[in-house]
Amino acid sequence: MAAALSLQSESTLTDRYQTTVPAAVRKALRLGKRDKIHYSIQGDGLVVLSRAGADDEDPALVNFLGFLARDIGANPDRLRVLDPALADRVKTLAAGVEIDLDAPLSDEDE
Numbered sequence: 001m002a003a004a005l006s007l008q009s010e011s012t013l014t015d016r017y018q019t020t021v022p023a024a025v026r027k028a029l030r031l032g033k034r035d036k037i038h039y040s041i042q043g044d045g046l047v048v049l050s051r052a053g054a055d056d057e058d059p060a061l062v063n064f065l066g067f068l069a070r071d072i073g074a075n076p077d078r079l080r081v082l083d084p085a086l087a088d089r090v091k092t093l094a095a096g097v098e099i100d101l102d103a104p105l106s107d108e109d110e
Helices: 023-029 059-074 084-094
Strands: 037-041 047-051
Touching: 023 047
Parallel strands: none
Antiparallel strands: 037 047
């Protein structure tokens, strides 16, 4: 009987409690960009990471996206290209807005 594969890796938390999932872990879990990770926290403090499955999805979001897909399929003639004026307005409203993803969270978020 073959021994179970054991892989160890580590990463560092930023001030915002974010981390990069190590490449070996991403490969082992077959994770891609925007995939979700499921955390199982056991009574002894052991945390098990796994790739989140369909059961872990937000049912409201799944229903809404299903509604959109059905509506687009039934009414493709209602689809419109994004109005360039609206896109320009959004760019104007967001101009100068800076987001520092490495900034520490406030004490209320801890």
